[in-house]
Amino acid sequence: MNDLSGGALSPVLTPFDEEGAPSVQRFVGHCRALLDDDVGLAVFGTNSEANSLSVAEKRSLLDALLDAGLPAARMMPGTGACALPDAIELTRHAVASGCAGVLMLPPFYYKGVSDEGLFRAYARVIDAVGDARLKIYLYHIPPVAQVGLSLALVARLLKAWPGTIAGIKDSSGDWSHTRALIDAFASSGFRVYAGSETFLLRTLEAGGAGCITATGNVNAAAIAKLARDWRNPDAATQQSRLDATRAAFQRFPMIAAMKAAIAWQSGDENWASVRAPLVELSTAQRAQLESALAAIGFRIPHAAKLALRTEALH
Amino acid sequence: MNDLSGGALSPVLTPFDEEGAPSVQRFVGHCRALLDDDVGLAVFGTNSEANSLSVAEKRSLLDALLDAGLPAARMMPGTGACALPDAIELTRHAVASGCAGVLMLPPFYYKGVSDEGLFRAYARVIDAVGDARLKIYLYHIPPVAQVGLSLALVARLLKAWPGTIAGIKDSSGDWSHTRALIDAFASSGFRVYAGSETFLLRTLEAGGAGCITATGNVNAAAIAKLARDWRNPDAATQQSRLDATRAAFQRFPMIAAMKAAIAWQSGDENWASVRAPLVELSTAQRAQLESALAAIGFRIPHAAKLALRTEALH
Numbered sequence: 196m197n198d199l200s201g202g203a204l205s206p207v208l209t210p211f212d213e214e215g216a217p218s219v220q221r222f223v224g225h226c227r228a229l230l231d232d233d234v235g236l237a238v239f240g241t242n243s244e245a246n247s248l249s250v251a252e253k254r255s256l257l258d259a260l261l262d263a264g265l266p267a268a269r270m271m272p273g274t275g276a277c278a279l280p281d282a283i284e285l286t287r288h289a290v291a292s293g294c295a296g297v298l299m300l301p302p303f304y305y306k307g308v309s310d311e312g313l314f315r316a317y318a319r320v321i322d323a324v325g326d327a328r329l330k331i332y333l334y335h336i337p338p339v340a341q342v343g344l345s346l347a348l349v350a351r352l353l354k355a356w357p358g359t360i361a362g363i364k365d366s367s368g369d370w371s372h373t374r375a376l377i378d379a380f381a382s383s384g385f386r387v388y389a390g391s392e393t394f395l396l397r398t399l400e401a402g403g404a405g406c407i408t409a410t411g412n413v414n415a416a417a418i419a420k421l422a423r424d425w426r427n428p429d430a431a432t433q434q435s436r437l438d439a440t441r442a443a444f445q446r447f448p449m450i451a452a453m454k455a456a457i458a459w460q461s462g463d464e465n466w467a468s469v470r471a472p473l474v475e476l477s478t479a480q481r482a483q484l485e486s487a488l489a490a491i492g493f494r495i496p497h498a499a500k501l502a503l504r505t506e507a508l509h
Numbered sequence: 510m511n512d513l514s515g516g517a518l519s520p521v522l523t524p525f526d527e528e529g530a531p532s533v534q535r536f537v538g539h540c541r542a543l544l545d546d547d548v549g550l551a552v553f554g555t556n557s558e559a560n561s562l563s564v565a566e567k568r569s570l571l572d573a574l575l576d577a578g579l580p581a582a583r584m585m586p587g588t589g590a591c592a593l594p595d596a597i598e599l600t601r602h603a604v605a606s607g608c609a610g611v612l613m614l615p616p617f618y619y620k621g622v623s624d625e626g627l628f629r630a631y632a633r634v635i636d637a638v639g640d641a642r643l644k645i646y647l648y649h650i651p652p653v654a655q656v657g658l659s660l661a662l663v664a665r666l667l668k669a670w671p672g673t674i675a676g677i678k679d680s681s682g683d684w685s686h687t688r689a690l691i692d693a694f695a696s697s698g699f700r701v702y703a704g705s706e707t708f709l710l711r712t713l714e715a716g717g718a719g720c721i722t723a724t725g726n727v728n729a730a731a732i733a734k735l736a737r738d739w740r741n742p743d744a745a746t747q748q749s750r751l752d753a754t755r756a757a758f759q760r761f762p763m764i765a766a767m768k769a770a771i772a773w774q775s776g777d778e779n780w781a782s783v784r785a786p787l788v789e790l791s792t793a794q795r796a797q798l799e800s801a802l803a804a805i806g807f808r809i810p811h812a813a814k815l816a817l818r819t820e821a822l823h
Binding site: 241 | 595
């Protein structure tokens with residue numbers, strides 16, 4: 196079962212508890228609120244601090260979502276890793292859990308590796324998982340991973356496993372690259388997601404699938420609305436409003452800023468925590484962020500739900 | 510017990526078997542040969558493809574060395590990882606096993622992180638391991654990890670944990686940086702290792718500890734000899750000879766080239782295997798490498814031992 200038709204997914208932030216461990220109840224509450232707003236769950240992405248989590252922590256968080264009754268058909272967990280045994284273990288678990296797809300980084304420690312080496316890495320995971328239900332969304336994020344996926348590599352992977360290579364998230368930040376991916380591969384059903392809602396309208400107009408975007412954590416309903424309404428006359432206005440909100444967050448390190456905003460508006464200070472090597476916003480940065488959000492009249496629509504769920508923790 | 514006084518360590522290559530799993534017997538045989546040549550064991554380094562191995566694979570390889578009776582006092586396993594729980598688990602295991610030290614990469618997925626974030630990452634591991642025997646050698650390798658360790662960060666770590674922060678491997682490839690580290694910190698007993706034997710003589714002359722170098726896998730005895738003989742009149746001649754050998758390998762991707770050379774000279778073809786995203790040398794590259802090594806009359810001194818041990822596998 197696959198229900199990624201909504202067009203907007205969020206790389207779900209991972210909240211931590213006082214001891215620095217992932218906070219399961221906060222995570223489940225946030226995921227439920229995102230689903231309520233029609234945003235799919237790309238848990239364990241870059242904005243989830245997923246590479247700062249162990250495989251065991253990620254397995255446990257995924258299990259917690261399923262135990263809470265959240266639909267695997269709306270989930271696209273990130274399962275790529277430097278070490279293929281880790282990628283295989285987490286991918287196998289995601290497929291066995293019924294997840295709609297997995298978002299897969301290439302191994303990213305070695306730099307300047309060849310397309311042949313990256314092809315073999317994906318091949319190894321696909322062979323080892325050996326399950327026809329596996330749907331891989333490739334994850335192209337050269338600004339962070341420094342190891343990107345060329346169009347030639349995407350073409351080769353798609354040709355080798357047309358039923359398995361389902362799409363890509365393009366976090367290059369380069370619209371011409373996203374456009375080239377859509378032009379080259381979308382007609383065959385390959386789903387191209389932009390890595391930011393900045394490109395949402397353009398992506399949908401060009402024939403792409405939507406976006407998987409950090410800001411989906413704080414502005415979910417509005418992003419999902421544009422993903423539904425993109426043919427409407429007010430689409431450009433909606434896009435401008437999304438851009439203004441993103442710009443307010445983007446003046447700061449995004450992960451820490453989104454967590455600080457949730458902490459502020461939900462009243463649950465634990466939400467501000469990040470795991471090293473990331474650091475929380477300073478007091479001055481938090482004040483600047485709060486001013487910036489107030490200036491555009493932005494409130495996180497689901498902050499109240501997170502506050503409510505936090506009370507249940509006590 | 511700590512016996513890293515030799516001045517030369519090798520980031521030990523990890524051999525694989527037909528199924529792509531680490532080959533324990535080949536690994537133990539290679540490590541024993543390196544120790545015979547007076548080279549310490551920096552297992553699980555960049556040249557070990559360590560970030561392509563799971564924590565379980567690394568624990569198991571370390572246990573195999575200890576089970577085979579190899580001295581932990583000559584070992585400096587790499588234990589850094591993107592996810593701090595992984596770094597903590599492997600570091601704890603290395604310390605409990607009696608290893609002389611650990612070589613610790615910073616978390617390397619996020620780029621442009623702050624010194625504060627990296628400080629917290631090391632702090633978290635040190636606090637979690639909580640063992641006075643822990644000796645950390647920092648691992649600075651910006652060309653690969655893309656996340657480096659500034660002099661200010663080294664100073665702060667050293668001040669916070671003078672008994673724990675024992676040294677650094679500088680794989681920047683920038684002699685002026687290695688020199689700056691020696692000048693700033695060596696007088697307090699902090700051990701600065703160059704990341705290549707190219708800098709071995711200069712490092713020792715300047716007051717550094719030696720080198721931890723890829724080529725230690727194929728040219729161990731000669732590198733260890735210079736580390737002992739650096740005050741001798743023929744030291745510069747020895748250094749030139751080391752440089753010529755390294756240059757022959759460096760024309761190719763180093764890890765694949767060293768493995769191909771061992772496969773060639775030991776007659777054990779399994780040695781040529783690498784794990785994705787790396788790829789083996791092509792047939793043409795192997796022919797070029799063999800010519801280049803023949804041209805300088807270089808043979809891997811311990812290749813015969815590896816051949817012998819391989820026979821024992823069958």
